[in-house]
Amino acid sequence: MNALPDPGEITNALSSDSFRACAQLITAIERATPGLTPVLQVLYRGGRGNRIIGITGPPGAGKSSLVNQLITHIRRLGKTVAILAIDPSSPFSGGAVLGDRLRMMQHSADTGVFIRSMASRGQLGGLTKAVGDALIVLDAMPWDYIIVETVGVGQNELDIMQLADTVVLVQTPMSGDDVQAAKAGINEIGDIYVVNKCDHNEADRTVRFLQSMITLGLHLQPEKIWTQPVVKTQSVSGLGIEDLANHIDHFFSVMKPDTPDMRLRRRHRIAYQTKGILRDILERRFHDSNDQQIENSIDAILTRQSDPYALVSELLAAQG
Amino acid sequence: MSEQKIKVIITMVGLDGHTTGAEVISRVLRDAGMEVVYLGVNQTPGMIVNAAIQEDVDIIGISAHASNYSLIEDVISLLRGSGVHDVPIVVGGNVPRHTITDLKAKGIAEVFAPGATGDEIINYIRANARAQNERAA
Numbered sequence: 471m472n473a474l475p476d477p478g479e480i481t482n483a484l485s486s487d488s489f490r491a492c493a494q495l496i497t498a499i500e501r502a503t504p505g506l507t508p509v510l511q512v513l514y515r516g517g518r519g520n521r522i523i524g525i526t527g528p529p530g531a532g533k534s535s536l537v538n539q540l541i542t543h544i545r546r547l548g549k550t551v552a553i554l555a556i557d558p559s560s561p562f563s564g565g566a567v568l569g570d571r572l573r574m575m576q577h578s579a580d581t582g583v584f585i586r587s588m589a590s591r592g593q594l595g596g597l598t599k600a601v602g603d604a605l606i607v608l609d610a611m612p613w614d615y616i617i618v619e620t621v622g623v624g625q626n627e628l629d630i631m632q633l634a635d636t637v638v639l640v641q642t643p644m645s646g647d648d649v650q651a652a653k654a655g656i657n658e659i660g661d662i663y664v665v666n667k668c669d670h671n672e673a674d675r676t677v678r679f680l681q682s683m684i685t686l687g688l689h690l691q692p693e694k695i696w697t698q699p700v701v702k703t704q705s706v707s708g709l710g711i712e713d714l715a716n717h718i719d720h721f722f723s724v725m726k727p728d729t730p731d732m733r734l735r736r737r738h739r740i741a742y743q744t745k746g747i748l749r750d751i752l753e754r755r756f757h758d759s760n761d762q763q764i765e766n767s768i769d770a771i772l773t774r775q776s777d778p779y780a781l782v783s784e785l786l787a788a789q790g
Numbered sequence: 791m792s793e794q795k796i797k798v799i800i801t802m803v804g805l806d807g808h809t810t811g812a813e814v815i816s817r818v819l820r821d822a823g824m825e826v827v828y829l830g831v832n833q834t835p836g837m838i839v840n841a842a843i844q845e846d847v848d849i850i851g852i853s854a855h856a857s858n859y860s861l862i863e864d865v866i867s868l869l870r871g872s873g874v875h876d877v878p879i880v881v882g883g884n885v886p887r888h889t890i891t892d893l894k895a896k897g898i899a900e901v902f903a904p905g906a907t908g909d910e911i912i913n914y915i916r917a918n919a920r921a922q923n924e925r926a927a
């Protein structure tokens with residue numbers, strides 16, 4: 471077990487062997503194991519273009535419970551699904567409690583479901599690259615759906631949603647103040663809006679608010695072929711899940727791969743993924759460089775015999 | 791992201807509803823820089839083993855307060871039967887002495903009594919979790 475799994479092990483069928491190989495490849499991604507890049511290149515080129523659903527929203531909005539219900543729905547239709555659940559790392563210790571899987575454990579013995587938790591681990595380029603790479607692995611496998619869950623707190627976690635085909639933004643019934651705060655930027659992310667915990671009495675008001683935001687946005691972009699629906703759910707009981715699943719499928723039937731909107735999205739995704747890889751390489755070069763060398767350069771910058779731009783040139787020129 | 795973080799499953803088996811110990815140890819391990827996948831209550835051995843494989847963890851911790859020790863033995867035989875030989879299983883809880891002997895004979899790596907300190911557990915995991923560089927070569 472001291473080599474990377476062979477890419478051929480995961481591409482053909484879902485099996486306990488392919489699950490294990492997939493899990494080990496994702497670990498190798500997290501650990502930046504040497505020799506991984508050519509494997510990812512092969513897998514990318516053989517990628518299937520599986521449907522990738524991003525699920526995000528504030529902490530505790532009910533995202534994982536919602537994913538759990540979506541899995542149940544998808545499995546009832548006889549389809550398969552892989553889940554990548556990202557939880558934040560502690561900025562203090564670097565550790566994490568990954569609590570998403572807990573909500574989905576009823577599917578843990580199902581051979582048509584693969585669930586993997588990942589910690590966000592702090593670095594800017596790192597998370598984009600790691601999630602992008604994990605999606606390369608999952609996209610090489612014959613899944614009907616791939617779901618990515620992130621907590622929509624930091625810019626990083628929201629940014630990651632650019633790796634998905636469609637983004638489900640999960641919110642909860644809001645008080646007046648929250649609605650004001652949420653106005654900024656709400657139309658920029660989300661193809662489908664979910665108001666979860668609709669057992670709460672502010673739910674209808676929140677739905678009306680979101681709908682009027684969407685209508686406002688329509689005037690700004692009349693040529694868009696997709697208008698965001700607002701769906702009410704209760705992810706504990708499963709209420710509204712079928713409705714949500716239908717909207718997701720409807721999204722894919724409107725935003726077909728050959729439509730200009732979808733093509734543009736996929737181009738953006740490639741650019742975004744490439745930038746993530748590039749940023750990761752550059753950050754790594756800074757961290758991996760001979761510390762003494764960097765310290766010497768910083769000494770020179772301190773006394774203004776050098777400057778930060780000169781250090782950047784040195785780092786870029788360094789072999790790595 | 792090249793740091794070699796230790797990844798741990800913390801779980802309960804069967805109808806054991808005492809979550810406090812498992813939740814506390816999850817936080818202690820997080821604060822020691824580890825990544826903890828917390829599975830919660832009502833887990834069957836099959837669910838735990840599938841989670842261990844899909845999450846590719848380095849060690850499994852089972853919190854045991856009810857006397858469902860045969861389920862713990864099922865976890866280890868199922869895990870080894872699935873071809874995972876390098877991931878140790880440890881147990882925490884108020885386990886009778888003769889049961890500890892039995893569990894260890896069946897391949898449980900260590901049993902921590904309720905008085906065990908966080909540091910003891912952390913140090914044990916750091917020393918015994920699946921070797922971090924094993925697959926990196």
Ligand SMILES: Nc1nc2c(ncn2[C@@H]2O[C@H](COP(=O)(O)OP(=O)(O)OP(=O)(O)O)[C@@H](O)[C@H]2O)c(=O)[nH]1
Nearest residue numbers: 528529530531532533534535621666667704705706
């Ligand atoms: N009342 C009510 N509670 C819900 C509903 N959906 C989820 N919850 C509860 O909300 C809490 C958080 O649920 P999760 O599914 O873990 O939420 P999450 O958004 O994934 O949480 P993070 O990943 O930690 O951000 C749990 O205690 C759920 O039981 C709902 O529709 N109604």
Ligand SMILES: [Mg+2]
Nearest residue numbers: 533534569570
């Ligand atoms: Mg969650």
